[in-house]
Amino acid sequence: MEGAIKTVVGVYLKSSKGKENLGGKEFQSLVKNQLKNIMTGAEDNEAVTNMRQQLDNNQDGKVGFQEYMNLIGYLAQALSNQRCLEKETQAESSIQETQPEAAANAQAEPQAAKEAEKEDKPVVEKAANPEELKPEEEKKTDVEQEEAKAEENKAEEKIKTEEAS
Template identity: 50%
Template sequence: MSLSVLNSLFCFVLVSLSYTDMESAIKTLVTTFVKSSRGKENLDSKSFQKLVEKNLSGVMEDASNSSAVKEMQRGLDENSDGKVSFEEYLALIGYLANSMSQRKTESNPDSS
């Protein structure tokens, strides 16, 4: 996804005056990436490390372990450019969301 598409999405999100929980979550995901990448299309290693440490330490036990985060980045980096694109970032978010959903389902199988 190009930076112009991200910026358009970001501007679209800002137009709304009130958000549903899901809209707020999407806005947060986009805003976090854009701020962390300093408006660039990708997160470099340092920016990715900071994003994970600052925003994901509650759901990832190795968030402050730089070698673990670097290894995670290598696993996400599908095009091997040494950076994390928005799509690669969303792959991480999807993995974390799926893991959280599975844990919640396993701990509370009868709730809907």
């Protein structure tokens, strides 16, 4: 954990080149070089510019350390949600496979997988959309909504499994 924190701070300091804030070019470079594997749209200059503007809470045209940490926190939360959903999906799949009627359900699985894929679309992709970068209070509401939706999906799957029995 300490190493991860040191890396996050070190990346900011190196990218800011000793300044207090990241200017447009520095932020663009940081996103392209450091976040391209977890964030779609990192290569799109306009998308990154829009993201920087969304992060710029004090409207000074630059991204300060706290604004940068808001982005890192949002990405970490999105990645955590994505991994939790993946684990839930894997767990549900393994439970369904162990049931005797798994063969009967095999025909329904492609459709269920498509529906789950639509609903469980990685949250990280949303982070690339600058309009989705919101203040912390609004993000928590979105996270809570996503968790509620995941719980509803889980309950529906449980009902379907029980009905199939």
